[in-house]
Amino acid sequence: METWIGRSVPRLDGREKVTGQAVYTVDVELPNMLHAAVLRSTRPHARIVDLDVSGAQSVPGVKAVVTGRDFPYTHGGMIKDQPFIAFDRVRYVGEVVAAVAAETEAIAQEAAARIRVRYEDLAAVFDPKEALAADAPILHEGMADYPHSPLYENIPGTNVCTIRTFTKGDVQTGFAEADAVYDDEFYIHAVAHTPMETHAAVAQHSPADGGYTVWSSSDGPHRRSKELAEALGLPVNKVRVLSTYSGGGFGGKGTLVAEATVVALAAFTGGRPVKMIFSREEELSAAQTRHAAYLRIKTGVKKDGTLVARSADLIWDKGAYASKGPDVTYRGAMTIFGPYRIPNLEVRSRLVYTNKQIAGAYRGYGVTQVTWACEAQMDMIAQRLGIDPVALRLKNCYVENDTFINGQVMKAVGLTETLQRAAREIGWGTPKAAASGPLRRGRGIATTLKGTATPTESQCVIIAAMDGSVTLLTSAVEVGAGQHTALAQIAAETIGVDPTTINVPNSDTFNTPYQFGTTSSRVTFHDGNAVRRAGERIRKRILEIAGEILQTDPGRLSMVNGRISEEGVGERAGIKEVFSQKFPRGGMIVEHGSYCPAGSELLKADPGMPQGLSSAFWMFATHAAEVEVDVETGIVKVLKVAAAHDVGRVVNPQLCEQQIEGSVVMGISNTLMEEFKLDRGRVLNNTLADYKLATMMDLPEIVAIMVEAGHPEGPYGAKGAGEPAVAPTAPAIAGAIFDAIGVRITDLPITPEKIRAALKKAPC
């Protein structure tokens, strides 16, 4: 029986956060610090014919004005296609054309406004389907020359940034054997991450050694260090990235954004640090978005509901630069088949450049988009065949030891239980409240699966200091999900100390070891395993030291909450006393732990199938929603969401509930409230007054249900939570609307206008 796993230990960062002491990137202050502002493109696609920065340079207090010609580097973690600052060409409204560093932000802004640009407009394209046309304007003529991984195949001479396909079995045979074949198209819109802390970064250049130090709330400090180093031709030991607390990321802080601008400026300020904070308008129009997508899926099904074949054609809206899009859309494309056993599969996924704000990673990493299409169509199939939507899903869904599309045998599959418990909690099959005036009640349900980035590496160092106090050095970023607390609990459990006494400082790539990133819901599993391994070593050494000091066999010793006991004797000493005697003149013990699932039997795929599709663990989630639709106004009110998540063994129930409850709120907000209003690529609603987010008034009853299918390779059986959490909310709401008023919305967001228009066509 564990002491600390499964307990709602209060988060370690709680006290700093409720007292205002927590330092975020926007709070970083350094001696002699300068402040940045940028001039952004007003054109969606244009050549920069003339750029006159003399007006900016003459403003008192300006220390540097930098253009793409001054700093001609490009970056991109997957495809190096993005200039730090536009180089003779702009590809979206909002792209950085020139940057200024000055004594104050106000001076920098005034100077940026004095920069004169002459553009020669180029034809622009704003819709990915139009961008696929033979005569479409091309954004990246030099695409073939961009350094990129061979995984990301592009089509030079077109706007196809990457194309990926997958085939298994024979879909034509499958369709021929089916009793019915349904061919439907869905659309999912772009949304903004909208962290309450906008993008921000501070950078300092060392003229002495040519290196950079960057302060950032990015979710992957080591990967940012690598991307900067590769872009600038520096070794990573000259690019130091320090993490602060993050005021929310949701995937949007997973590439170089503000970091790119401050690094470019810092090269020209003689060693003075430069800070940039995005305004809310910049955050909503020039940061990154979720990828919008057209999702066409064709599914063959037997009369009894057995799925026999599915083909899919996916077109993703990339915006102007690749960012993490190639990988986001790959993960999405390979999840279009849902959590279902379907023998015959085919998908083509094209990621297409457009002259719009860049799309990037967004909570769910492509899976949110495909879950919308997959689950909406499952409901439509259920309706057409006259089968209960829950029964249809239960009939086809993955169970323990089923194989994923590449043949990986899936372990710890708690999907069925998520479906059953969410359905029960929402009252599936029981009578609904009767219609009242214009109000109609309905229920809907949707489910999803998500893998995690695999194989990826996490390392950590654990120190037991001279007084026995423990410090965990990790580069996992505390993005708000309680990563540091969960890792401290795993360390505490393994070592035998109290987690609230463990120090987990924010990371620093020069001092905390590599880990791939705080992404993909991977930290508890991967970093947790690394922590467990380091913790076992530390524990062994602590007990060896205790054996030496207490003059007994360490094999007879054990430790719980820092108290050391001897078998048959009882408590002997505290870790502090033992260490004080061992290290009278100071000292410490240090142990390293690492984990990467590469080579694990668990990832084995069928011969000839890509093992890259295997996941270290699989997460499953089902959301069931009850809504009330006003047939006069078209307004949808979400009354209740039952959200059942199979997260593996729960390390900290309260933190897990936070992820689930929070994602329901985000899912409702994305589905019913958020939408970019664009005019030729320009974001018109770039304030929070016009880009609406869910407030406390929109909160429904949320019941978070944790299903614990313990994973054989997870630390204490844990898997992960957070990323798949938003995905099932939209289709569950859409299903509930259909149940209420018989109207099926296939393009997001769901607005009162769409509901009313649909009701006019088919009044209920």
Add this chain to the structure above:
Amino acid sequence: MKKPIELTVNDELMQVEVEPQTTLLELIRDGLHLTGTKEGCGMGDCGTCIVLVDGKPVNSCLMLAADARGRSVTTIEGLAKGAELHPLQQSFIDQGAVQCGFCSPAMILSAKALLDEDPHPTEETIKRALSGVLCRCGSYKKIIAAVQAASPKES
């Protein structure tokens, strides 16, 4: 041109010099270095910059510092008494109402203003009082629970 004003910040009487266009938020963050107060939009839409002025919640980005003359401002740094947290701060930790934490100071101060006026608010009243602060982590359910748990017990 800078003008001197006198105001009370977290129970400390102070004299500061401010430009006519300086907002209270700029004075608090840049002038007094009380960075617990956050800026989320600078336009009064998100509520993360809320502080208490004479006990009432105010979007400090929308108030000029000069208008705080002679008034009493409470920021998140002024809530704890030494090492002892305010009951709302403790409750936010205990109930799991904090995730990224960027909105937490504004949520806690808004809740303080509410409880000072109405020690036993209904859920609906809490929602209305705190709905001016956005939380993208979506911690709303646990924030309501934290306010309820911090409500003084009837004797």
